[in-house]
Amino acid sequence: MIFFDILKLALRNLREAKLRVALTTIGVVVGVTVIVTMVSFGLGLQRNAVQRFKDLDLFNEITVTGQDVSELVAQVFNRGGQGGGGEGDRRAGVRRTRPQQPEQAPKRALDDAALAEIARIPGVEAVEPTVEFTAYVRANGRTQPQSIGGALVPNPASRFKSYAAGHMISDPTADEVVVDSRFISDFGFAKAADAVGQTVELLAPLGAERNPKQPAAAPQDEQAKQGSKQQRKANEDELSFFGLPLGDDAETNAQDARLTVRTFRIAGVLKDEVESGGVGRQARFRGLMPAARLYIPLATARELSHQYRDPLNEVALQLARESGALSAQQAEGYPSVIVRVNDPDVLTDVRKQLTALGFSSFSIVDELEEIRTFFLIVNSALGLLGGISLLVASFGIANTMIMAILERTREIGIMKAVGAEDREIKLIFFVEAGLIGLAGGIIGSLAAWGIDVVANRLAYRFFLQPRNVSFINFFALPPYLWLGAIAFAIVISIIAALYPAARAARIDPVKALRHD
Amino acid sequence: MSEALLETRAVSKHYQMGATTVVALDGVSVEVREGEFVALQGTSGSGKSTLLNLIGGLDQPTSGEVVFDGRSLAPFSKREMARYRRHAVGMIFQNFNLIPTMTAAENVSLALAFGGVRGRARDERTRALLERVGLAERTAHRPAELSGGEQQRVAIARALANRPRVLLADEPTGNLDSTRAHELLSLLRTMVERDRLTVLMVTHDRELAARFADRTIQMKDGKIEQRMRDEG
Structure with missing residues (x-):
């Protein structure tokens, strides 16, 4: 007997007991609905959490640290000794306390050659050195010390994606600045759009421009206002003195003879992310790059950061140069760089290569694994709840099938008398149960989908919208989930039919056909 | 005398009550030749239906063996037994044993389906079989809409669906009036x-047995009592 005949027979049998089959199917529907709704909620949570981290560039970035000058000096002057240069954190870039992984100390400086080498590692999308310093900033008639960061231009990182007003710095050499929303309030702008196009002045001590190798050169105040390329040359190998900045005095608008002023135009104002939790500060962390109030082109920032170098650092550099550990032509390395990979999955490999190159690295991908494990447990627990309800339904199926045997004893006897094999009798029951599972699975999946849609709408209408938060899909309903649920329902149904089918096949035709 | 198509060799059946x-x-040992119409006649409880079920492959003897066309059924597996029931013998019963939810054509078609006949061939054979028993016009009726005689004819069509050589009839006229029985x-x-169909019919009706069968085997208390040859 071909399967199509079995299928037709099974369908006919199901039609003969419509109500009972419908009730049994409802049991399966409930089970599948619970499974799919629960797991889709768990998957939705997971997706939203992971997506959030991804959006913040937290899963595709690595912080790479290189050997800094003080370590170089420590090596030269304290052979074999450790930590002669002290452990005071003089790395300009690592300002905030971050969970640094204890790793072996980096053996190489992050100079331009090293950066080029890192950029060649397969999977590396971008390499962005961390340059950060604090400077007095004058804008809109106010003067305050602010954190300033260097930014690659153009910049693919998510932090430079959305703007409250304006746009990203247009050119790597442009004297333009991107500021964040706190800057707007700190400097008394009414709204973001007002700030765009306005001037920002970075104040540096006069001596910063003086090159010690050219002691005869006069103070070049005007040079400060000139193009950055020229300035960069002047700053190569330079050693500057630390000058005390002036007080926060709005009256110092007039060009003071002891200060150099570098002028930037505000190109754009970054948009603060709306944090559903309402913790505004948290939203400022995007990626592993330390956040700053103002971002200027990287090369300019690098050059200016030398002017704001602290004296201890300055001495270290000088010592390194004198000892020959750092040649006059050799630029000092960046304290750290951010490496962005094109896929979180290659992150571990990239990190291994970075270690092989002699750098220390840090990433939070390990936390991604933890998140995955956590959600695996959550989803399993949710799935188990649904599984229990499907298990209950399976007893309903078994019951229905046994009822069917009692009703169809004679019919089974007849089939056997006309030559049905045991396996054909079994198959009819399996197909019947399988069809109940299939119908229950499909209806249950549709019901779960409906619940997801309605729950999303309700959550938006009564929870998110009143709090001015945009629509969030709390559920994830990937095809493998509902297809898997349907398959699971079919399998459970067939398992429930194992005993009834075996019992049907065992029916003695003589007894079944005995005339009443 | 040609060799027997169907034979039982000292078959016994014991039930544990x-x-x-x-x-x-x-x-019990009986022989039926091809093309013979044999009646098994006896009172109720004489074991005639049990014998028919053994020959029909629905039951296994406690001892002895059933031989069909020279082959013993004893070593048959369950599956071979199902094939035997499907292709070698066809059975009809006193209460017709049609599936009540199926039409006449569907009842016949079901047997053909188990026999592996498909599609158009199955439909055509179903029609031919019902025509042969004179029910060409009643194919779409369910058993409840058919008279007893008509139902039994549907049963005959179903029994002969897979071209068996033997028809085993268990009190086929038991539920019919004498006209329909005739x-x-x-x-x-x-x-x-x-x-050249071979028929082995169980009946308690002496007169019918004598009138239609080539010969009658008389049974009593699980044994053959006497063999009668009847040319009527």
Whole structure:
């Protein structure tokens, strides 16, 4: 007997007991609905959490640290000794306390050659050195010390994606600045759009421009206002003195003879992310790059950061140069760089290569694994709840099938008398149960989908919208989930039919056909 | 005398009823040749239906063996037994045993489906079979809409679906009035004569047995009592 005949027979049998089959199917529907709704909620949570981290560039970035000058000096002057240069954190870039992984100390400086080498590692999308310093900033008639960061231009990182007003710095050499929303309030702008196009002045001590190798050169105040390329040359190998900045005095608008002023135009104002939790500060962390109030082109920032170098650092550099550990032509390395990979999955490999190159690295991908494990447990627990309800339904199926045997004893006897094999009798029951599972699975999946849609709408209408938060899909309903649920329902149904089918096949035709 | 198509060799059937053993059949040996119409006649409880079920492959003897076309059924697996029931023998019963939710055509078609006949061939054969038993016009009726005689004819069509060589009939006229009974047995008689069908019929009706069968085997208390040859 071909399967199509079995299928037709099974369908006919199901039609003969419509109500009972419908009730049994409802049991399966409930089970599948619970499974799919629960797991889709768990998957939705997971997706939203992971997506959030991804959006913040937290899963595709690595912080790479290189050997800094003080370590170089420590090596030269304290052979074999450790930590002669002290452990005071003089790395300009690592300002905030971050969970640094204890790793072996980096053996190489992050100079331009090293950066080029890192950029060649397969999977590396971008390499962005961390340059950060604090400077007095004058804008809109106010003067305050602010954190300033260097930014690659153009910049693919998510932090430079959305703007409250304006746009990203247009050119790597442009004297333009991107500021964040706190800057707007700190400097008394009414709204973001007002700030765009306005001037920002970075104040540096006069001596910063003086090159010690050219002691005869006069103070070049005007040079400060000139193009950055020229300035960069002047700053190569330079050693500057630390000058005390002036007080926060709005009256110092007039060009003071002891200060150099570098002028930037505000190109754009970054948009603060709306944090559903309402913790505004948290939203400022995007990626592993330390956040700053103002971002200027990287090369300019690098050059200016030398002017704001602290004296201890300055001495270290000088010592390194004198000892020959750092040649006059050799630029000092960046304290750290951010490496962005094109896929979180290659992150571990990239990190291994970075270690092989002699750098220390840090990433939070390990936390991604933890998140995955956590959600695996959550989803399993949710799935188990649904599984229990499907298990209950399976007893309903078994019951229905046994009822069917009692009703169809004679019919089974007849089939056997006309030559049905045991396996054909079994198959009819399996197909019947399988069809109940299939119908229950499909209806249950549709019901779960409906619940997801309605729950999303309700959550938006009564929870998110009143709090001015945009629509969030709390559920994830990937095809493998509902297809898997349907398959699971079919399998459970067939398992429930194992005993009834075996019992049907065992029916003695003589007894079944005995005339009443 | 040609070799027997169907043969039982000293078959016995014992049933266990609690502590007591009931002997339904006690060493019965019968032979049926191809194209013969044989009646198994006896009172109720004489073991005639049990014998028919053994020959029909629905039951296994406690001892002895059933031989069909020279082959013993004893070593058959369950599956081979199902094939035997499907292709070698066809059975009809006193209460017709049609599936009540299926039409006449569907009942016949079901047997063909188990026999592996498909599609158009199945439909055509179903129609031909129902035509042969004179029910060409009643194919779409369910058993409840058919008379007893008509139902039994559907059963005959179903029994003959997979072209068995033997038709086993268990009290086929038990639920029919005498006119319908005569009509039905005439039909079987025609099939025996025209198509060389072999019929083994269980009946308690001496008169019908004598009238339509080539010979009658008399049974009593699980044993063959006497063999009668009847040319009527």
